[in-house]
Amino acid sequence: MQDKKIIAIYGKGGIGKSSTASNIAAACADEGYKVMIIGCDPKSDSSINLLGGKRIPTILGLLK
Known part of the structure; x- marks a missing residue:
C-alpha cells in the first residue's frame, strides 16, 4: 500500500x-x-483548468 x-x-x-x-x-x-x-477560493475554480473548461459542482455550491 x-x-x-x-x-x-x-x-x-x-502568484x-x-x-x-x-x-x-495533472x-x-x-x-x-x-x-x-x-479549492476554497470563491473567485477561482481550479477544476476548470483540469477539465477543459467544464464546470463541476463546487463544495460551496453543494453546501448551499
Missing part, C-alpha cells in the same frame, strides 16, 4: 497557486496516481 501524501499551497493572491496545483495534479494523474484538489 502506498503512503498518502498531502500537499498544501498557501500564499498571496495572484500562481492554482496553476501550480493544477499542473502538479502530472501526478498522468503517472497513474489518484489525485484530488480541494
Whole structure:
C-alpha cells in the first residue's frame, strides 16, 4: 500500500497557486496516481483548468 501524501499551497493572491496545483495534479494523474484538489477560493475554480473548461459542482455550491 502506498503512503498518502498531502500537499498544501498557501500564499498571496495572484502568484500562481492554482496553476501550480493544477499542473502538479495533472502530472501526478498522468503517472497513474489518484489525485484530488480541494479549492476554497470563491473567485477561482481550479477544476476548470483540469477539465477543459467544464464546470463541476463546487463544495460551496453543494453546501448551499
